[in-house]
Amino acid sequence: MLRILRHGLFGLAVLLGLFSTTPPASAAYPDRPVHWLIGFSPGGPVDIVARIMAQWLSERLGQQVIVENRTGSGGNIAAAAAVNSPPDGYTLLFVAPNNAISTSLYKKLPFDFLRDTVPVASIMQLTNMLVVSNAFPPRTVKEFIDYCKANPGKISYASSGNGTSVHMSAELFKVMTKCDMVHVPYRGSAIAFPDIISNKVQLIFDNLPSAMEQVKGGNVRALGVTSPQRWPSVPDVPAIAETVPGFESVGFYGISAPKGTPPEVIEILNKAVGEALKDPKPVAKLAETGGIPKPMTPAEFGKLVADETAKWRKVVEFAGVSVD
Numbered sequence: 001m002l003r004i005l006r007h008g009l010f011g012l013a014v015l016l017g018l019f020s021t022t023p024p025a026s027a028a029y030p031d032r033p034v035h036w037l038i039g040f041s042p043g044g045p046v047d048i049v050a051r052i053m054a055q056w057l058s059e060r061l062g063q064q065v066i067v068e069n070r071t072g073s074g075g076n077i078a079a080a081a082a083v084n085s086p087p088d089g090y091t092l093l094f095v096a097p098n099n100a101i102s103t104s105l106y107k108k109l110p111f112d113f114l115r116d117t118v119p120v121a122s123i124m125q126l127t128n129m130l131v132v133s134n135a136f137p138p139r140t141v142k143e144f145i146d147y148c149k150a151n152p153g154k155i156s157y158a159s160s161g162n163g164t165s166v167h168m169s170a171e172l173f174k175v176m177t178k179c180d181m182v183h184v185p186y187r188g189s190a191i192a193f194p195d196i197i198s199n200k201v202q203l204i205f206d207n208l209p210s211a212m213e214q215v216k217g218g219n220v221r222a223l224g225v226t227s228p229q230r231w232p233s234v235p236d237v238p239a240i241a242e243t244v245p246g247f248e249s250v251g252f253y254g255i256s257a258p259k260g261t262p263p264e265v266i267e268i269l270n271k272a273v274g275e276a277l278k279d280p281k282p283v284a285k286l287a288e289t290g291g292i293p294k295p296m297t298p299a300e301f302g303k304l305v306a307d308e309t310a311k312w313r314k315v316v317e318f319a320g321v322s323v324d
Helices: 002-021 045-061 073-083 097-105 141-150 165-177 189-197 208-216 263-276 280-288 298-319
Strands: 034-038 065-069 091-095 117-133 155-159 181-185 203-207 220-225 250-258
Touching (some): 034 045, 034 073, 045 203, 097 298, 117 189, 189 208
Parallel strands (some): 155 181
Antiparallel strands (some): 117 250
16 A cells, blocks of 8 residues: 555656656747737838848747737737737837837827736837938028928828827927928828829928838938937938937837736747847848847837837927827
């Protein structure tokens, strides 16, 4: 009887040992494709950067990272889809200034971004660039301001959607210069450029990646960048702040996940992004877009998003804009 009991206890101990050394399900993460929701149209700046990173992450993680464009509502359609997805690490959200801005700009969002998501990783920082149609007369920021004041309400500016940094950079410019311009929102800047090139809409404060592409192609002219000083990748383009002291709108790109996503999954993703930002190949591709790699811990990225949310709330209130 004692021998049977001993054998039984030994078997139980072995069984418990197997359970105690069995890794959690997230340790095998990912074991199927990961879907990365992008709030803007294909070919735009967010999409360009997302596809650079998705290709590297797919190779690093051993599972395909699929970029899904869920356009509309200034990126809020993608954000809502991410928030309502299972918190298992298989649905991620591309995070940009629009997410920080929408918190105060949109009055009836069905989610609270800071409450309902968790930060995963920072990818890079970038500036916006004021570009104008080649048919638009002004050739400097000063000339643009003068022309705008001489033609109130007759100049239109495009954006990649309500609540994007592209939109709010223009609103901040309007407030600080007293320029009267008409907003024409699109479902992404790539869709807006044909109208800018044809001078149907005169300008856009676009994210640097797609703005640079259009400038290099000779389709539009660059007047200034929205960073407080000249941006390293385009040193010949003046900072708008050189003409409008205090003007600043610097953006960020990163990744968030639905609230409740396991910390160990977040750690795996954060580590992978950090490794990508040390790899010369993706870093060189990001440099071509004009971005500056900015790796952060999840906590650091979360603080950045919270700080940006507070900053843009002040701008939204000061500009007196809102979207129902």
